Amino acid sequence: xxxxxxxxxxxxxxxxxxxxxxxxxxxxxxxxxxxxxxxxxxxxxxxxxxxxxxxxxxxxxxxxxxxxxxxxxxxxxxxxxxxxxxxxxxxxxxxxxxxxxxxxxxxxxxxxxxxxxxxxxxxxxxxxxxxxxxxxxxxxxxxxxxxxxxxxxxxxxxxxxxxxxxxxxxxxxxxxxxxxxxxxxxxxxxxxxxxxxxxxxxxxxxxxxxxxxxxxxxxxxxxxxxxxxxxxxxxxxx
Amino acid sequence: xxxxxxxxxxxxxxxxxxxxxxxxxxxxxxxxxxxxxxxxxxxxxxxxxxxxxxxxxxxxxxxxxxxxxxxxxxxxxxxxxxxxxxxxxxxxxxxxxxxxxxxxxxxxxxxxxxxxxxxxxxxxxxxxxxxxxxxxxxxxxxxxxxxxxxxxxxxxxxxxxxxxxxxxxxxxxxxxxxxxxxxxxxxxxxxxxxxxxxxxxxxxxxxxxxxxxxxxxxxxxxxxxxxxxxxxxxxxxxxxxxxxxxxxxxxxxxxxxxxxxxxxxxx
Numbered sequence: 001x002x003x004x005x006x007x008x009x010x011x012x013x014x015x016x017x018x019x020x021x022x023x024x025x026x027x028x029x030x031x032x033x034x035x036x037x038x039x040x041x042x043x044x045x046x047x048x049x050x051x052x053x054x055x056x057x058x059x060x061x062x063x064x065x066x067x068x069x070x071x072x073x074x075x076x077x078x079x080x081x082x083x084x085x086x087x088x089x090x091x092x093x094x095x096x097x098x099x100x101x102x103x104x105x106x107x108x109x110x111x112x113x114x115x116x117x118x119x120x121x122x123x124x125x126x127x128x129x130x131x132x133x134x135x136x137x138x139x140x141x142x143x144x145x146x147x148x149x150x151x152x153x154x155x156x157x158x159x160x161x162x163x164x165x166x167x168x169x170x171x172x173x174x175x176x177x178x179x180x181x182x183x184x185x186x187x188x189x190x191x192x193x194x195x196x197x198x199x200x201x202x203x204x205x206x207x208x209x210x211x212x213x214x215x216x217x218x219x220x221x222x223x224x225x226x227x228x229x230x231x232x233x234x235x236x237x238x
Numbered sequence: 239x240x241x242x243x244x245x246x247x248x249x250x251x252x253x254x255x256x257x258x259x260x261x262x263x264x265x266x267x268x269x270x271x272x273x274x275x276x277x278x279x280x281x282x283x284x285x286x287x288x289x290x291x292x293x294x295x296x297x298x299x300x301x302x303x304x305x306x307x308x309x310x311x312x313x314x315x316x317x318x319x320x321x322x323x324x325x326x327x328x329x330x331x332x333x334x335x336x337x338x339x340x341x342x343x344x345x346x347x348x349x350x351x352x353x354x355x356x357x358x359x360x361x362x363x364x365x366x367x368x369x370x371x372x373x374x375x376x377x378x379x380x381x382x383x384x385x386x387x388x389x390x391x392x393x394x395x396x397x398x399x400x401x402x403x404x405x406x407x408x409x410x411x412x413x414x415x416x417x418x419x420x421x422x423x424x425x426x427x428x429x430x431x432x433x434x435x436x437x438x439x440x441x442x443x444x445x446x447x448x449x450x451x452x453x454x455x456x457x458x459x460x461x462x463x464x465x466x467x468x469x470x471x472x473x474x475x476x477x478x479x480x481x482x483x484x485x486x487x488x489x490x491x492x493x494x495x496x497x498x499x500x501x502x503x504x505x
Contacts, residue, residue, distance in 0.1 A: 041502055061503040105505045108496050154499065196491035200498055 002182040003079070003230075004136065005143040007049075007087060008170055009042060010150035010199070011206045012191035019164055021171035023178060024186055029208035033219045034190065040201035042150070043067055045189035045220055047089035050074040052224025059089075065097065075224050078231040079141035085132045087145045096124045100151055107155060114155050118162075121151040129173060136177055146170065150199075153192045157199025183230070184210045187223065243429055247280065250417040253380055253403055254284040254364065257415040258291070260405050261362035264415070265292045265321070267351075270305045270438055271452040273366035275312070276426050277418055279435055281364070282316065289318045294354060294363075297324040298346040300334075300454040308438045315436075321358070325350040335456045340493040346454075348388060355412060362413045370422045371482055380419055383410035390414075423482050424475050431468045442466050451482055 008024075013031050016024045034040060036054050043064040047055045051073045059067050069089050076082045076090075084091040103120055106112030125148045132144035148166050156162045178184060191204035205220055213226065239247075258264060266281060266289070268274045281289045295309055313320040325333075328345040335342045355363075369376045377392045380403050384390055388411075396404070405413065418426070430437060440449040447460035461480065465471045499505050 039502065043503075061501070064503050101504055104499070108492065108499075108505070154495065154504075195494055195498075198491055198495040200495065201502065 002137075002179075003141045003227075004177050004182050004184050005141065006174060006177065006184065006186040007046065007143060007145040008149060008186060008188045008206070009145065009147040010153050010190060010192045010201065011170065011186070011188035012149070012193075012202065013204060013206045014191070015149075015163065015167055016206065019167040019171070021167050021174070023171045023174035024167075024206075024208060026174075026184065026186065026208040026210045028212050028215065029186075029206070030215065031191070031217060032187070032205035032207050033217050034203045034205060035219060036221075040190035040203060042147075042189055043088045043092075045205075046087060046145070049187065049189070049220050049223060050076070050087070050090060052221050054221055065092070065101075066094070075227045075231075076141065076143075078228050079139075081139045082141040082143070083135045083139040085135065085142075085144040086128050087143055093124070093128075096127075097147075100124065100147075104151075104154065117155065118152060121148065125169075132173075133176060144173075146173070149188075149192065153199035155198060157192055158194045158197040178210070185223075185227075187220075189220070240428065240432060243425065243432055246418075246421055246425055247283070247429070249401070249420065250277075250280050251284040252401075253415065253417045254281055256403050257362055257364070257381075257413075257417075258285075261413065261415075263291075263358070263360050264362035264364065265294050265358070265360045266364035267366070268293045268295050268309075268320075269366075269452060270295070270301075270309045270312070271366075272426050272430060272437065272441065273368065273418060273421075275435060275438075276429050276433075277364060277366040278316070278318070279433060280417060289316075292319040292321045292358075294321045294323055294351070296347050296350055297322050298350075298454050299324065299329045300346070300456060302440060302452070302455055304440050305438060305452060308436070312436055321354065323350040323354040325353065335454075338493075338497060339457060340490065340497045343490065343493070352388065360412060362415055364415045364417060366418055367416050368421050368423070368426070369419055378414075378416055378419055380416050381405070382414040382416065384412055384414055386411040424472060427468055427472050427475065431472070437468065441471065443470075450480075 011024070037044065037056055041064060044056045044059050047059060047067065047069050050069055067089050071077060074090065086093045100121055103112050103117040107114055107117050125146060128144065128146060132142065135142045148170060152162060152166050174186060186208045188206040191202040191206065192199040193202040207218065266278060268278055278289065278293060325346050328349065333342055333345045367375050367378060369378065379395045379398050381396055381398065382390060383396070438452065440452055442448055443463045443466050446462060446464060448463040448465060449458060449460050452458060463474060465474045496505070
């Protein structure tokens with residue numbers, strides 16, 4: 001079975017619609033529910049997505065970026081072969097993200113310009129994109145994580161032109177991996193809302209599929225079981 | 239009187255009188271800065287000398303001594319009813335910017351005002367904010383409803399067509415009224431000059447530096463300037479490309495985001 005998961009940090013349905021990103025808006029789309037989560041922490045939400053369990057209580061803020069879930073607790077082993085690119089709590093590129101967070105702090109401390117920060121975020125994004133696109137077609141499951149909307153959005157969510165470029169880029173990635181034979185699943189951990197020029201996490205995550213799934217406001221933890229069933233059905237009918 | 243200033247003044251006075259007629263228990267905030275001092279003057283003119291509602295000064299305990307001196311002098315000379323909003327318990331517990339600028343602002347400004355509002359049941363507050371000060375203030379209306387938590391829903395504000403400023407409903411805790419929303423920083427200084435209003439000396443340059451916007455001492459820094467008269471300040475503004483609030487070390491959104499990103503573990 002060929003499945004592609006495009007894991008887009010902070011992708012927000014309102015912005016997807018506003019910028020008319022029709023490749024991100026697929027056959028079925030909507031918002032996910034974060035009921036049961038006190039905060040919208042990136043690592044917690046992706047770890048919970050991977051395992052189907054709310055792991056908020058077991059991931060302390062202080063050590064969250066180095067937290068790893070074991071493969072056997074995720075949905076990944078349901079697929080014969082799989083490849084993940086930079087997925088938080090699993091195959092996160094520590095070095096790249098440590099640098100991004102250092103620069104983010106530098107912007108607030110007025111030691112780094114926003115332009116310098118943006119440049120590093122975009123550079124890391126391009127690297128991930130290259131690895132992601134290269135992996136397509138070689139594994140049963142390819143899951144690529146992109147934090148562009150989150151990283152750029154935190155400092156520039158209120159700046160329309162910059163946000164438009166980010167959403168156009170993410171829409172182009174969705175277009176590039178779109179294939180009627182593969183199941184394309186796009187998911188975000190949380191949405192984003194404007195605080196002046198800045199962006200804060202909102203509780204409205206995004207999901208879309210290129211096939212009808214009949215979901216209604218699903219919890220982020222409920223996709224684990226869905227993916228398991230999809231794989232079982234696929235192998236049962238082949 | 240300059241025709242442009244006359245038009246600005248006329249509109250502001252109309253808003254002040256309209257709000258006084260529509261609300262039962264209004265009050266005005268006064269920081270002792272140029273904008274709120276001009277607005278108090280407009281209130282005096284609107285009601286022929288006597289301001290018919292209290293003037294509130296939020297005392298964070300960390301303002302410049304010059305601001306306190308200026309406040310007491312003007313309050314005595316102009317003879318209005320001055321109320322001090324102060325969060326004594328937070329100050330006693332040592333609240334300071336070092337504990338987080340946003341927390342400090344919330345405790346010493348917002349909570350102090352909330353307590354006074356609750357105690358005195360004010361239903362409208364005049365504030366001297368201007369659209370040209372900050373991007374977020376550009377979204378403000380002359381009448382801006384707030385809920386009990388002081389939240390402002392900028393996506394759902396009353397329409398203000400044909401210069402009609404009306405209370406939209408009773409569905410708010412208090413109304414913020416902004417009589418000089420349409421003024422610019424330059425307008426305010428020209429008005430000060432024209433009306434010969436008292437000016438906080440912090441605005442004038444000393445040793446090559448002056449304050450362009452006044453706040454609490456730890457969070458306000460002076461800008462390089464040689465302007466020592468109102469004329470000089472107006473002239474300086476003609477060529478300045480620096481934002482008015484550049485001397486404030488943190489704006490609220492930035493402080494909020496820093497705090498939120500820390501809570502989420504980014505920093």
